Amino acid sequence: MARTLARRADVIGPIAEAFREHGYDGATLSLISKATGLGKGSLYHFFPGGKEEMAKAVLIEVEAWFEAQIFARLETGERSAAEIGRMFDAVAEYFRSGRRVCLVGAFALSDSRDHFAVALRAYFDRWIAALKQALIRAGCDEAAAAGLAEEAVAGVQGAIVLARALDDPAVFARCIARLKARLEPRPSA
Numbered sequence: 653m654a655r656t657l658a659r660r661a662d663v664i665g666p667i668a669e670a671f672r673e674h675g676y677d678g679a680t681l682s683l684i685s686k687a688t689g690l691g692k693g694s695l696y697h698f699f700p701g702g703k704e705e706m707a708k709a710v711l712i713e714v715e716a717w718f719e720a721q722i723f724a725r726l727e728t729g730e731r732s733a734a735e736i737g738r739m740f741d742a743v744a745e746y747f748r749s750g751r752r753v754c755l756v757g758a759f760a761l762s763d764s765r766d767h768f769a770v771a772l773r774a775y776f777d778r779w780i781a782a783l784k785q786a787l788i789r790a791g792c793d794e795a796a797a798a799g800l801a802e803e804a805v806a807g808v809q810g811a812i813v814l815a816r817a818l819d820d821p822a823v824f825a826r827c828i829a830r831l832k833a834r835l836e837p838r839p840s841a
Contacts, residue, residue: 660698660699663690663695666684666688666689667679667688667710668710668713668714670684670687671710671755672752672753672758675758675762676703676759676764677762679703681702681703684703707759707767711755711768711772711775712771714756714775715771715774715775717746718778721742721746722742723779723782724782725738726739726786727782727785727786729786732787732789732790733836735786736783736786736790736835739786740808740828743828744825747812747824749821750811750815750821751815751824753812754812756772756775757812757813760776780798780802781801783805784797784798784800785797787800787801790837791837792837800834800835803831803834804835807831808827808831811827811831814827
């Protein structure tokens with residue numbers, strides 16, 4: 653039996669998990685209804701724009717978490733090196749050591765990518781730019797910081813895919829540890 657929820661925010665998490673499990677294209681309204689416990693009428697009440705509006709709401713929620721936990725801290729943290737290390741710890745927790753699909757990455761790889769192109773690009777651009785700024789404050793020159801930031805974000809995404817493909821969270825942990833070590837500031841000679 654379908655249930656009634658009082659707030660739209662209450663269903664964003666279950667919708668996100670439906671997208672993680674089935675992808676944007678595979679997450680039918682029936683599957684989303686099952687995941688949320690809401691009937692299709694209630695889903696349309698909260699999301700009149702249907703599945704696309706649901707996906708946009710999920711992406712906004714993901715971006716808000718990354719804004720608070722990653723981007724803002726990298727951009728403003730006084731102890732840049734510590735914030736860079738904390739970023740890797742936070743993404744390991746958020747992606748459940750590689751057992752949780754990155755929705756932004758999954759949407760970027762799907763056939764429906766163009767529906768969300770602006771949000772997808774903004775997420776990755778912001779992450780790379782924030783990490784680059786932290787690396788510069790930690791003592792990297794601008795060119796090296798740009799390359800390392802891009803490499804680190806790509807590495808996190810690749811570690812998620814590899815860990816899931818091999819069904820081995822230890823792969824994710826090893827990749828993240830190597831990335832973290834690579835970005836640690838080195839004492840100048």
